[in-house]
């Protein structure tokens with residue numbers, strides 16, 4: 584098989600600039616550039632839907648997802664790229680090439696084309712050519728492995744004035760669980776797994792999630808698009824946990840994992856710190872600032888407290904506190920016919 588020249592193109596779809604890199608061995612990765620200082624907190628007056636995406640959030644989310652035992656985020660690694668050699672000189676996209684310029688201090692910058700933040704004021708700049716970026720392994724092409732996109736039932740309104748249904752209806756969960764795909768199998772607890780990930784990293788931007796078409800409704804979720812996580816460490820966002828609080832259900836293996844990660848020997852912040860130190864960008868600066876790591880421990884505690892709150896409530900209501908903890912065996916019993 585012949586070798587391909589290295590090539591970098593803009594990724595279509597999505598609102599903020601991202602690139603697709605193709606390597607000589609035909610491997611592909613999605614590149615998200617560093618757009619703001621690593622430890623800059625999200626501006627309080629910025630709505631979640633206009634927050635900048637962060638390359639380190641994509642990297643940290645991959646590590647967190649793996650530590651939680653999910654493994655539902657395709658691998659993401661940090662890299663220092665050369666904006667000239669790795670992007671400008673190897674792109675066949677004229678529109679992208681045309682947005683390159685040299686800044687007043689001599690750094691090479693570009694802004695690309697997209698619907699949010701693709702303008703000279705929001706240019707991405709090398710130092711002078713070196714740029715931090717996240718590279719995510721590209722999933723197989725949709726023609727080989729079709730995916731389905733699902734709207735999150737707990738999607739935010741994406742409006743400054745409107746409330747979503749789940750924010751005002753106390754019994755919202757039961758309206759969700761009456762209907763497919765949440766009415767059977769593991770979809771609800773799969774979704775709650777995702778909610779816990781999002782709460783820990785404070786990602787309010789989970790409007791959709793994806794699955795591989797091939798497996799119908801009996802499949803895991805793919806946790807793509809984590810660029811708006813880890814924006815704020817000084818504040819938690821309890822509303823992200825609403826699905827857990829409203830449905831009071833959590834997969835047993837997840838619950839056990841969270842309890843393990845709350846113990847001194849396996850403290851989530853410590854496990855994350857160690858895991859992230861293996862990323863190549865760690866030598867430039869830690870991928871997550873200490874306050875973000877501390878926030879993880881604090882939020883983990885809040886998840887476990889919510890589960891206890893659910894168990895107490897369930898016990899009070901019908902004496903069946905074990906309903907809260909979803910046992911994967913229950914699913915097996917529903918779907919597997921014993922031999923003989």
Ligand SMILES: Nc1ncnc2c1ncn2[C@@H]1O[C@H](COP(=O)(O)OP(=O)(O)OP(=O)(O)O)[C@@H](O)[C@H]1O
Pocket residue numbers: 596597598599600613657719720721722723807808809810
């Ligand atoms: N690792 C990946 N492999 C293949 N496709 C991917 C991968 N990550 C994301 N995508 C696809 O690219 C699209 C855009 O990516 P992403 O959601 O990260 O961008 P975005 O700008 O945040 O989009 P939006 O503004 O719609 O939320 C997604 O719809 C997803 O299907």
Ligand SMILES: [Mn+2]
Pocket residue numbers: 788808
């Ligand atoms: Mn997004």
